[in-house]
Amino acid sequence: MEVMIYSEDFRIFRELVSAAESLKPDRISAAVIGERSFAEEARGFCDRVLFVESELDYSPSEYAEMLYQAVNSSDPQVLLVGGTAKGTPVAAMVSVMVGEPCATEVTDLKLTEEGLIVKRASFGGVAISDVKVGKRLFDRIASPKIACIKPGFFTPAEKTKNGEIEKIKPEVKKRVEILEIREKEVGEGFEDADIIVVAGRGVKKKEDLSLIEELAKLLGGVAGVTRPLSADLHWAPNWIGMSGIPVKPKLYIGVGVSGQIQHIAGIRNSKIIMAINIDPQAPIFEHADYGIIGDLYKVVPKMIEILKS
Amino acid sequence: MERVLEYPKDPIVTFSKEEELWRNMVREFCQKYIEPKWIEVDIEAEKDPMNIPVDLIKKMGQQGLFCIPCSEEYGGQGGTYTMATIATEEIAYADPSVALAVYALLNNGWPYALELFGSDEICQEILPEVAKGDAFFGIASTEPQGGSDVAGIRTTATKKGDVYVFNGEKAYISGVGEVQKLAWGGGWFLIARTGEAGHKGLSAFALLARKNGELNDGWNPTLYEDIGRHGLTTGGFILDNFELESKYLIGEEGKGFYHVMEGFNLARIVVAAATVGAARWLLEKAVEWFRNRKLFGRNISSFQGVSFKFAELYARWEAARYFVYRASRLADKIYMEKDPSLSPKDLNVPVALAKNYGPETCVDLAEEVMKWYGAYAYTKEAPIFRAWLGPFSYVIGAEGAQNIMKVIIARDIIGKEFIR
Amino acid sequence: MDIIVCVKQSYDVQQIKFDPKTGEPMLAGAPRKMSDMDRRALEEALRIREKVGGVVKTVSIGTPDSRDVVKEIYAMGADEAYILTDLKLEKADPDVTARLLSEMIKKIGNYDLILSGAASTDGYSWQVPAKVAAHLNLPFLPNAISINVNDAVMVDCDLGDAIYDYKAPLPCMVSVSLEINEPRIPTLSAILKASRKPFTEFHIKDFEVDLSPELEVISTAMPKVARKNFIVDASDASKLDEVRKIVDELRKENVI
Numbered sequence: 001m002e003v004m005i006y007s008e009d010f011r012i013f014r015e016l017v018s019a020a021e022s023l024k025p026d027r028i029s030a031a032v033i034g035e036r037s038f039a040e041e042a043r044g045f046c047d048r049v050l051f052v053e054s055e056l057d058y059s060p061s062e063y064a065e066m067l068y069q070a071v072n073s074s075d076p077q078v079l080l081v082g083g084t085a086k087g088t089p090v091a092a093m094v095s096v097m098v099g100e101p102c103a104t105e106v107t108d109l110k111l112t113e114e115g116l117i118v119k120r121a122s123f124g125g126v127a128i129s130d131v132k133v134g135k136r137l138f139d140r141i142a143s144p145k146i147a148c149i150k151p152g153f154f155t156p157a158e159k160t161k162n163g164e165i166e167k168i169k170p171e172v173k174k175r176v177e178i179l180e181i182r183e184k185e186v187g188e189g190f191e192d193a194d195i196i197v198v199a200g201r202g203v204k205k206k207e208d209l210s211l212i213e214e215l216a217k218l219l220g221g222v223a224g225v226t227r228p229l230s231a232d233l234h235w236a237p238n239w240i241g242m243s244g245i246p247v248k249p250k251l252y253i254g255v256g257v258s259g260q261i262q263h264i265a266g267i268r269n270s271k272i273i274m275a276i277n278i279d280p281q282a283p284i285f286e287h288a289d290y291g292i293i294g295d296l297y298k299v300v301p302k303m304i305e306i307l308k309s
Numbered sequence: 310m311e312r313v314l315e316y317p318k319d320p321i322v323t324f325s326k327e328e329e330l331w332r333n334m335v336r337e338f339c340q341k342y343i344e345p346k347w348i349e350v351d352i353e354a355e356k357d358p359m360n361i362p363v364d365l366i367k368k369m370g371q372q373g374l375f376c377i378p379c380s381e382e383y384g385g386q387g388g389t390y391t392m393a394t395i396a397t398e399e400i401a402y403a404d405p406s407v408a409l410a411v412y413a414l415l416n417n418g419w420p421y422a423l424e425l426f427g428s429d430e431i432c433q434e435i436l437p438e439v440a441k442g443d444a445f446f447g448i449a450s451t452e453p454q455g456g457s458d459v460a461g462i463r464t465t466a467t468k469k470g471d472v473y474v475f476n477g478e479k480a481y482i483s484g485v486g487e488v489q490k491l492a493w494g495g496g497w498f499l500i501a502r503t504g505e506a507g508h509k510g511l512s513a514f515a516l517l518a519r520k521n522g523e524l525n526d527g528w529n530p531t532l533y534e535d536i537g538r539h540g541l542t543t544g545g546f547i548l549d550n551f552e553l554e555s556k557y558l559i560g561e562e563g564k565g566f567y568h569v570m571e572g573f574n575l576a577r578i579v580v581a582a583a584t585v586g587a588a589r590w591l592l593e594k595a596v597e598w599f600r601n602r603k604l605f606g607r608n609i610s611s612f613q614g615v616s617f618k619f620a621e622l623y624a625r626w627e628a629a630r631y632f633v634y635r636a637s638r639l640a641d642k643i644y645m646e647k648d649p650s651l652s653p654k655d656l657n658v659p660v661a662l663a664k665n666y667g668p669e670t671c672v673d674l675a676e677e678v679m680k681w682y683g684a685y686a687y688t689k690e691a692p693i694f695r696a697w698l699g700p701f702s703y704v705i706g707a708e709g710a711q712n713i714m715k716v717i718i719a720r721d722i723i724g725k726e727f728i729r
Numbered sequence: 730m731d732i733i734v735c736v737k738q739s740y741d742v743q744q745i746k747f748d749p750k751t752g753e754p755m756l757a758g759a760p761r762k763m764s765d766m767d768r769r770a771l772e773e774a775l776r777i778r779e780k781v782g783g784v785v786k787t788v789s790i791g792t793p794d795s796r797d798v799v800k801e802i803y804a805m806g807a808d809e810a811y812i813l814t815d816l817k818l819e820k821a822d823p824d825v826t827a828r829l830l831s832e833m834i835k836k837i838g839n840y841d842l843i844l845s846g847a848a849s850t851d852g853y854s855w856q857v858p859a860k861v862a863a864h865l866n867l868p869f870l871p872n873a874i875s876i877n878v879n880d881a882v883m884v885d886c887d888l889g890d891a892i893y894d895y896k897a898p899l900p901c902m903v904s905v906s907l908e909i910n911e912p913r914i915p916t917l918s919a920i921l922k923a924s925r926k927p928f929t930e931f932h933i934k935d936f937e938v939d940l941s942p943e944l945e946v947i948s949t950a951m952p953k954v955a956r957k958n959f960i961v962d963a964s965d966a967s968k969l970d971e972v973r974k975i976v977d978e979l980r981k982e983n984v985i
Contacts, residue, residue: 009890058888058893059868059869059870059895060859060862060869060870060871061862061863061867061868061869064859064863084888084889085871085872085887085888085889086888086889086890088855088856088859089855089856089858089859089869089871089904090859091856092823092855092856092857092859092860092863093859093860093862093863093869095824095856095860096827096860096863096864097863100943101822101824101943101944102823102856103944104823104853104854104855104856105853105854105855117947121853122852122853122946122949123740123742123745123754123851123853123949124742124850124851124853125853126742126745126747126951127747127752127754127949127950127951127952128949128950128951128952129946129947129948129949129950130946130947130948130949131944131945131946131947132944132945132947133943133944134943134944135941135943135945148855175868175897175898176868176870176895176896176897176898176901177895177896177897178893178894178895178896179883179894179895179896180893180894181891181892181893181894182891182892182893182894183891183892184887184890184891184892194984195984195985219985250984251979251982251984251985268952268954269954271984272979272982272984273956274975274979278964280601280962280964281601281602285958285960286956286958287954287956288956288958288960289956289957289958289959290957290959290960290975290978290979291958291959291960291961291975292960292961292963292971292972292975293960293961293962293963293964294962294963294964294968294969294971294972295964298963298966298969299963299969299972302963302969302972303972303976306972306973306976307976307985326797326800326924327800327920327921327924330797330800330801330804330915330920331917331920333762334804334914334915334917334920337914338914341914372914372916373916373917373918377917381918385918386916386917386918386921387917387918387921388917388918388921392917
């Protein structure tokens, strides 16, 4: 059995390798579009790399066409795509081309006698559904069941292989034009952090975030914020939570975080959850291993003092 | 936003798809613009009653929250009276100090009364401005000697050629600040004496203190400092040879008493609706507290002294809500559908029941919720007291004292001659 | 400019309750509303019409109780609404949905631009617009944060790593993100006028589409992770030393 993986992002690509390995396939193939260096790197993680030579900029229609050609140049039974804003539309369009279903927002997967079963975040991440992908088992050539894997749920794989590269150069018509690519303000990277300290609405002013950052730094971790602080108040470019960045550090500390259901869904896989909140009724305490009821402006300095001594 | 209380599923008082959609749209508006602002409005206007939330009023106007039952040709929404009732309930839920709900209910009830009895010409002039949120139009009946005795009104309007000349004083009037501050101005459905003593000598006028941004001569206002529902002004004014063109007479001379009584019936429905909306907010605050607050290791609602009292008040709330919508539906049948088997008098008892029941339920509930919350409720940080002081104005007497409601019920049920 | 907007009547996820025992969502009678991003797609279509003229049509599919969405669609200001409802669509997956929507769009014909929310408020598959585009063989631009139309269409897309400004020929398909606009809230008079406006109903039998879903939801539940719930009260200045207990516990856990 072959599993093919595709992501435009190298870290997520490595997460896909882990996801693919969990299915215990006979071989893992990778589709790489455009970037030769990416393709060279990818060899270390899979048995075969299908390098699609192309100068085209990203657009879902064109990239789907190229990924479809890669699928046709091999015979995967499962295609795993990194579930990013760029990856998911490509996967959905390939799904139409190969006539096979696609599951998105996938956080876990397994192969059973019934076929591919995935766990996916549903109702905006509040719930988890078990979904069977495809009525039939694998019965046609180059017609994989597709799953878009949500970033952050698999540990990135390490280099263990030395696969071969095969070049393909399909004729793909350019349909749209990119006029400009504008950088976005990039937020903190949370993927590798063992400790994440998150500021919630209990933090009254933007300047007070420095207090949270100080605690994070002292612990050797990173500081983040919840959705309202980013989306509504624009204190940070991104936020922790199911609708933002889901995380699973060894230690999560919520400071003045009440624990809205979508936020909890995004931190649910943390090893230890700790909360500081002035409101003893804050829902986050239910989901916490450790909690301190108290004013964050007194508790956090006290914590810093204890940690320093 | 997650709702703590589900709105009652009710096969007796039912809502059409349009009304349901309207309720959802009002909720969305309120969540976006009123819920995040109401406490700030209450705090700011307590410092100075002239801190009127003009921008919010304008926004509410653009959303079509005023003149809901008025015709579209006057800038209204062409809705039913029940649609105004729904909007009022939802606004009060979002602002349980009820300042904005009272602004809205006055500017639905009294513009509609103006449309029912006033001439096309004055409706054309006033109502579109009210609908847009650029003018206020409320009620001016009460005088310093008292409000309940409408027939005893002393303010006089004397006809001189093509104008009426007004002299007298009105007190405890909502909107005295608004007519000065809103872009166009506004005024009141004002009752004055044009003839003999008693109710037959009274006439109704659309008295504009300010229009097109110009203040009229002979209108001398004062503002009061209210204890609650800050954001809506209360005041009084002296009319000193105030002149008004005779076209502003509403209906016929000498019929003012009858017109204002019908207007009061309409306004009281939405008054009661406001208290039902504020009470729903209070119920939710109570339930949230019960589910989370522990005392001696138990949820405080596990004490029957607490949960039984809650059950009683919840029952009263449902009854109040029922009274409100029954009266509102009846108003639709009488004024919108012109059901020939009904007359305006048929509204008296249903309205009195709603107006008697809603405010008292709301205020009693607020008092209990504060006790359940304990010491925290006595701090200004907890917003509960705002939902207590605001609705309390309607227990004291605005838009008809509670005892007057009882008089109406007793008079109509037992018979006028048996209660003298 | 002829614009077709795909609009879904979703569950109001914020108001869905979960069975405290099984953790399953209780969907019977749960409140519905127009999907947030679809509403912004419709708003964007209306704004384009206000600028350059044209007609805004909508296509919707769902179970019969989703028919109410038409009132909201008209209240916002759409010109023509097309809807297909059937009880059999309760389990429709993104494939079935996209296939039916594209069949309906083909039947309506005549379009320059097709808009949709990037994902629905309840399903969040992020697939349907891409699949509709694939079925109709249209260029597709996802997650738009702004759209400008002249003889071509300029679309700025938030693709996570950067903002991509695209120029696409017409016709094309664009999905919009939550950030694209703030949708209007209809007034009462618009709601009342909408209720009298006729709409077109399609039926399953009009199309040859296999309705059995390829994605079969076996179970849905709200996951629960057991936690230690060791909470201290440091709400008083005198009790601030309680913080030390938690720090000690974290040290024992070997995480700090």
